[in-house]
Amino acid sequence: MTIHYVRSWCIYICMLLVIAACNKEDQALRPENALAVADPSISSNADATIPVSWYQLQFRLIKETPGFTPPVAARALAYTGIALHEAVVWGDRNGHTLSGQLNALYNVPRPERGRRYNWAIAANSALSDITIRLYPNASPANLSLIRALDSTNLSAAGNGCDAAEISRSIQFGRQVAAAIYNWSATDGGKDGYLNSFPTDYVPPVGPAFWVPTPPAFQRALLPYWGNNRLMVRPRYPETAAIPHPPFATDTASSFYKAAYKVYEAVNTLTPEENTIALYWADGGGTFTPPGHLLAITAQLITEEGLDLIGAAKLFAQVGISVNDAGIVCWKYKYRYNLLRPVTYIRQYIDAGWSSLIATPPFPSYTSGHASFTGAAGNVLAGNFGSSYTFTDNQKVPEGFAPRSFNSFQQMIDEASISRVYGGIHYDFDSEVGAETGKAVALRVLSLRY
Structure with a gap:
């Protein structure tokens, strides 16, 4: 894959994204688990373009990564969705973590009490990390696309945010992705892509x-x-x-x-x-x-x-x-x-x-x-x-x-x-x-x- 193609992919994603600036107004904490300060921009319709962009890339990865037969692809898409959900659910005052509800899933990381997070950044970080982990045999060209999409989405979602909030949100997304991946590794299907027959x-x-x-x-x-x-x-x-x-x-x-x-x-x-x-x-x-x-x-x-x-x-x-x-x-x-x-x-x-x-x-x-x-x-x-x-x-x-x-x-x-x-x-x-x-x-x- 040429640099030109990677750049073209990034431009395409940029066209989909609407910049979600950090709104500094306070928002009511989630009553059940009042841990983190939510960014009001989470309710913007444009925010959904970040997860959509990652799924669009995963459809390409499924096509081009060896061993991603239908059951294996379904597994990857499921863990991707769970990582996304757990990275942003804390911004929803009426939301519920899947920890304790899904089979053998416990102790998924929670955001720090009283800290402000940009949930779009947390989502992007979790999706970037889980994608890398779930497609370890992706081609070098597609690994470049993963890194490029991570950078493009972060630049868009982080515009106007202070550095500490960006860093905190990135780290939280990564922690969630790591926890979900570690849970996935115990389900019996982790290496299915390596041994189809x-x-x-x-x-x-x-x-x-x-x-x-x-x-x-x-x-x-x-x-x-x-x-x-x-x-x-x-x-x-x-x-x-x-x-x-x-x-x-x-x-x-x-x-x-x-x-x-x-x-x-x-x-x-x-x-x-x-x-x-x-x-x-x-x-x-x-x-x-x-x-x-x-x-x-x-x-x-x-x-x-x-x-x-x-x-x-x-x-x-x-x-x-x-x-x-x-x-x-x-x-x-x-x-x-x-x-x-x-x-x-x-x-x-x-x-x-x-x-x-x-x-x-x-x-x-x-x-x-x-x-x-x-x-x-x-x-x-x-x-x-x-x-x-x-x-x-x-x-x-x-x-x-x-x-x-x-x-x-x-x-x-x-x-x-x-x-x-x-x-x-x-x-x-x-x-x-x-x-x-x-x-x-x-x-x-x-x-x-």
């Missing part, structure tokens, strides 16, 4: 079980991911599995009919169905399905003019939801190890058949797309309403037309069915995935932020 995993053998699929015939992706720690514990321990229809080859069976539906869907795709399949594909080299959902979140934050506190809350909620949805989904994938449609269809229906989209290297049940979108979509509905209408512009740079939705449920349904149109999931994969994603969302929304 562990060689010690041996899949079960049998007619109903997953086998590597064309064209790459790769080993199983992240087979142990379902063992990772959830961020939000279910209220009650899981007592029963959610089974798929029994495997069968009889043409009258539910399983055969589900496979034949995939076969027929791909063979008779309308132009609109073809577009839907490709629009939601978000495969290798993209910002992944979780990245797509967080990109929609960033877009809505900007369009709705959310302030820094509102953006931090929403980024945290959506991030936590896709992380936990990924863990739940991968737990089911490797509990059932169900074969993919392409395997079944070639064996029992049409030996020469191919899916529209290349089948990813892991078992079929449940659908990751449906799980991620079911979780994020229901969190967004919980914030904006079940009848909220919006247009997703995130794939325009890739040549797609914007897609408009009358509700988040419509988005969930479309993303879920897209995998059937693509030929890589049975409809029950998507239906159950969307439901388990919704269950995750309800747990996330039950927390206090």
Whole structure:
């Protein structure tokens, strides 16, 4: 990457930022935890551009950093949102720390009592630090972008602040990021990006079980991911599995009919169905399905003019939801190890058949797309309403037309069915995935932020 490109990136971020000068008027302390003096400029709509700028950079990092498959990307985006939330929540008189609410998260740093902080600077510092920590194998060019964005945002947010307040705010953001990262290192997924296809995993053998699929015939992706720690514990321990229809080859069976539906869907795709399949594909080299959902979140934050506190809350909620949805989904994938449609269809229906989209290297049940979108979509509905209408512009740079939705449920349904149109999931994969994603969302929304 040339110096010119780094400079161009900085100029672009500068255009997004509105300078938040330090207002020296006093503001009421947060009654529950009256620790720090909050800067009134925190309520400015412009403040949300700092976290949005960091998420935009992370979408690039996901695309370009080795090992950032969908579950790994979801994990990084979740810890980013939590670090952001914990760095600024103390500026919200009605806010609540997630310390003590999230699984095994305790003793997150608090600001010093009676000291003044610039929360935009604290947010920028936390986001810079956590990004560096979560993407340790980022390219030198992208590491340069991280440093440049940190400097650009600090210059904008710190204009008019005294040096002590700037330094204090930077240090607090770094302390929060370090605490969140140290907590993240104990969840079981810290090094997932380094070992996507562990060689010690041996899949079960049998007619109903997953086998590597064309064209790459790769080993199983992240087979142990379902063992990772959830961020939000279910209220009650899981007592029963959610089974798929029994495997069968009889043409009258539910399983055969589900496979034949995939076969027929791909063979008779309308132009609109073809577009839907490709629009939601978000495969290798993209910002992944979780990245797509967080990109929609960033877009809505900007369009709705959310302030820094509102953006931090929403980024945290959506991030936590896709992380936990990924863990739940991968737990089911490797509990059932169900074969993919392409395997079944070639064996029992049409030996020469191919899916529209290349089948990813892991078992079929449940659908990751449906799980991620079911979780994020229901969190967004919980914030904006079940009848909220919006247009997703995130794939325009890739040549797609914007897609408009009358509700988040419509988005969930479309993303879920897209995998059937693509030929890589049975409809029950998507239906159950969307439901388990919704269950995750309800747990996330039950927390206090």
